[in-house]
Amino acid sequence: xxxxxxxxxxxxxxxLLIWIVIYLELLTYGxxxxxxxxxxxxxxxxxxxxxxxxxxxxxxxxxxxxLSSGFLVAKGVxxxxxxxxxxxxxxxxxxxxxxxxxxxxxxxxYYDKIMAGISMDYSSFYIFYWLLTAxxxxxxxxxxxxxxxxxxxxxxxxxxxxxMDIEAGAAFWHMCDLIWLLLFPILYLIF
Amino acid sequence: MNRTINKSxxxxxxxxxxxxxxxxxxxxxxxxxxxIMMAVIKFIIVGFQFMELKKANSFWKxxxxxxGILIGSIYFxxxx
Numbered sequence: 263x264x265x266x267x268x269x270x271x272x273x274x275x276x277x278l279l280i281w282i283v284i285y286l287e288l289l290t291y292g293x294x295x296x297x298x299x300x301x302x303x304x305x306x307x308x309x310x311x312x313x314x315x316x317x318x319x320x321x322x323x324x325x326x327x328x329l330s331s332g333f334l335v336a337k338g339v340x341x342x343x344x345x346x347x348x349x350x351x352x353x354x355x356x357x358x359x360x361x362x363x364x365x366x367x368x369x370x371x372y373y374d375k376i377m378a379g380i381s382m383d384y385s386s387f388y389i390f391y392w393l394l395t396a397x398x399x400x401x402x403x404x405x406x407x408x409x410x411x412x413x414x415x416x417x418x419x420x421x422x423x424x425x426m427d428i429e430a431g432a433a434f435w436h437m438c439d440l441i442w443l444l445l446f447p448i449l450y451l452i453f
Numbered sequence: 454m455n456r457t458i459n460k461s462x463x464x465x466x467x468x469x470x471x472x473x474x475x476x477x478x479x480x481x482x483x484x485x486x487x488x489i490m491m492a493v494i495k496f497i498i499v500g501f502q503f504m505e506l507k508k509a510n511s512f513w514k515x516x517x518x519x520x521g522i523l524i525g526s527i528y529f530x531x532x533x
Binding site: 440 | 454470475492503516521
């Protein structure tokens with residue numbers, strides 16, 4: 263693909279459609295982020311106390327897991343461009359594994375909260391916590407399924423696998439990172 | 454390219470560790486501001502390096518930067 267084509271507004275990496283999806287998702291989350299920040303500014307003390315019930319270390323480890331997974335997906339796309347298919351497949355497998363690690367750790371956190379009686383009706387903070395993190399959790403799960411099919415397509419079709427499909431799937435995965443990078447500080451660190 | 458991805462990853466992990474460590478310090482405007490700033494920087498690094506937005510049209514780059522800075526500014530204004 264020529265540099266001029268790449269630089270075209272209608273041809274971002276992964277294709278136009280995935281970027282429209284990404285920005286619509288970011289817009290939706292953005293509205294929720296602003297809502298969370300606004301209610302947090304109004305009920306600062308309550309939000310602070312509720313935020314203290316979250317484990318920052320677990321949040322931090324989850325961030326590292328997601329970022330590491332995103333890193334491996336980026337390496338996988340790069341390896342595919344170099345026609346190193348075995349490497350690509352390996353990178354994607356590890357990325358999925360780290361993604362599953364994120365889901366599992368989040369699952370433990372959810373279990374811990376439910377056992378402590380901290381459900382959605384516990385407080386305003388936890389309405390945001392449950393809605394935003396659960397919605398994000400589902401996105402990560404969908405991302406893993408997409409990575410699985412991309413990897414399968416690479417194994418089956420070898421060099422005929424479509425680069426744009428792979429980039430689009432990778433972009434969806436990175437979108438989960440983007441959302442988490444703005445969600446994590448406001449839920450776990452700032453209040 | 455490969456080296457850039459590696460460097461970006463190291464920067465992302467370092468910023469995450471620093472951000473989590475700083476959150477344990479007593480709350481202040483500067484700490485809050487720094488944590489938010491690091492989150493926005495990480496957001497832009499992922500977009501530009503991992504999603505390869507650096508190769509895309511300026512429109513897509515601008516949209517991501519504006520979004521990150523806008524959300525970061527709103528966080529800071531409301532929660533400082």
